[in-house]
Amino acid sequence: MTKSETSKPETPSTLSRTPLFDLAVEQKARLTPFSGWEMPVQFSGLKKEHEAVRTSVGMFDISHMGKFALKGKELVKQLQFLVPSDLERLQLGQAQYTVLLNPQAGIIDDIIFYYQGENEAGEQRGMMIVNAGTCAKDKAWLLSHLEGTSVTLEDLSQDKVLIAIQGPSAVASLQAFVKEDLTPIKAFGHLEVTVLDEPAFIARTGYTGEDGFEIMVDPEVGKKLWRSLLNSGVTPCGLGARDTLRLEAAMALYGQDIDDTTTPLEAGLGWLVHLDSKGDFSGRSLLEKQKKEGLKRRLVGLQMEGRHIARHNYPVLSNGEVVGEVTSGTLSPTLGKAIALAYVPKFLGKIGTQLEVEIRGKSYPGKVVKKPFYRSQNRPSS
Numbered sequence: 203m204t205k206s207e208t209s210k211p212e213t214p215s216t217l218s219r220t221p222l223f224d225l226a227v228e229q230k231a232r233l234t235p236f237s238g239w240e241m242p243v244q245f246s247g248l249k250k251e252h253e254a255v256r257t258s259v260g261m262f263d264i265s266h267m268g269k270f271a272l273k274g275k276e277l278v279k280q281l282q283f284l285v286p287s288d289l290e291r292l293q294l295g296q297a298q299y300t301v302l303l304n305p306q307a308g309i310i311d312d313i314i315f316y317y318q319g320e321n322e323a324g325e326q327r328g329m330m331i332v333n334a335g336t337c338a339k340d341k342a343w344l345l346s347h348l349e350g351t352s353v354t355l356e357d358l359s360q361d362k363v364l365i366a367i368q369g370p371s372a373v374a375s376l377q378a379f380v381k382e383d384l385t386p387i388k389a390f391g392h393l394e395v396t397v398l399d400e401p402a403f404i405a406r407t408g409y410t411g412e413d414g415f416e417i418m419v420d421p422e423v424g425k426k427l428w429r430s431l432l433n434s435g436v437t438p439c440g441l442g443a444r445d446t447l448r449l450e451a452a453m454a455l456y457g458q459d460i461d462d463t464t465t466p467l468e469a470g471l472g473w474l475v476h477l478d479s480k481g482d483f484s485g486r487s488l489l490e491k492q493k494k495e496g497l498k499r500r501l502v503g504l505q506m507e508g509r510h511i512a513r514h515n516y517p518v519l520s521n522g523e524v525v526g527e528v529t530s531g532t533l534s535p536t537l538g539k540a541i542a543l544a545y546v547p548k549f550l551g552k553i554g555t556q557l558e559v560e561i562r563g564k565s566y567p568g569k570v571v572k573k574p575f576y577r578s579q580n581r582p583s584s
Contacts, residue, residue, distance in 0.1 A: 237335035259369035268337030274353030294319035307485030363424025368414030411451025
């Protein structure tokens with residue numbers, strides 16, 4: 203997920219709309235411009251939607267995200283150079299959250315690659331989901347590196363609906379509309395299934411920190427599924443709740459917490475960098491240097507004292523001196539505390555370190571805490 207990267211003011215006439223837009227209007231959702239799309243920011247209210255996902259089940263229209271179907275005899279081999287993760291470890295039905303890297307090891311985008319095995323012609327297949335605000339950039343980057351290979355990229359971004367069903371009751375709520383048994387699907391597992399008697403792609407992934415699924419279907423099937431879930435009691439949720447949920451789970455937002463100037467090691471994503479099990483890849487030498495020499499900065503979790511909210515771009519101070527910057531912040535609905543992510547020098551990133559954040563000209567105390575701020579007890583095993 204990304205923040206909007208549109209430099210000019212977005213107006214309704216210049217914004218794209220997903221196939222589910224009319225249903226959101228029908229449900230009287232509050233709308234907002236986001237990454238070139240007119241999207242629901244909330245339906246019944248942020249706190250209610252947030253709580254529904256944490257305690258029961260909610261659903262999100264995420265059809266604005268980029269969807270690339272990839273195919274080719276050496277698909278995985280060709281993608282290996284573009285990401286720091288070892289995609290050759292993936293088996294049929296498994297997925298990898300990873301990042302596209304530039305030569306400076308900066309993050310072009312964070313993505314999920316779903317490996318779908320080989321077809322009858324011996325071609326490897328995979329689905330890649332990318333952020334809405336970086337979709338065109340990602341597509342151009344991929345095509346420039348896949349040129350001259352057997353790999354093809356089919357852009358399904360405008361052709362498919364993507365719905366996220368998230369929360370402890372996600373399996374029970376969705377199973378009624380899916381022919382296949384959802385229970386065996388592990389975290390980051392995926393399957394081609396039958397939803398409302400129509401073909402669908404389903405994955406046990408999400409952006410909330412809870413158990414759940416993301417389902418890709420044709421537009422008319424998507425509309426029917428949204429109505430069916432709504433009628434069965436699933437709470438429709440907007441981007442507002444999606445942001446507070448992902449921040450409690452300390453999941454990065456592209457364009458704020460990570461961008462093309464941050465490396466995965468600085469962003470706390472070292473677990474997806476597989477230096478020992480794969481060959482050369484874009485940005486590898488810089489990551490090796492950071493590993494050897496140590497990081498100068500790192501992304502940490504902050505918990506504020508009191509309810510003063512540290513927002514994006516607010517300065518972080520130590521002993522009155524500016525030492526870093528807040529990337530994301532909110533008042534956590536689950537914890538009832540003000541939380542934030544911020545880049546600070548590594549030596550100030552230890553748990554318990556006291557820092558301050560400048561909010562409208564005044565400094566307010568906070569401390570470095572362990573990430574994530576909230577950890578669900580309902581997540582499936584991977």
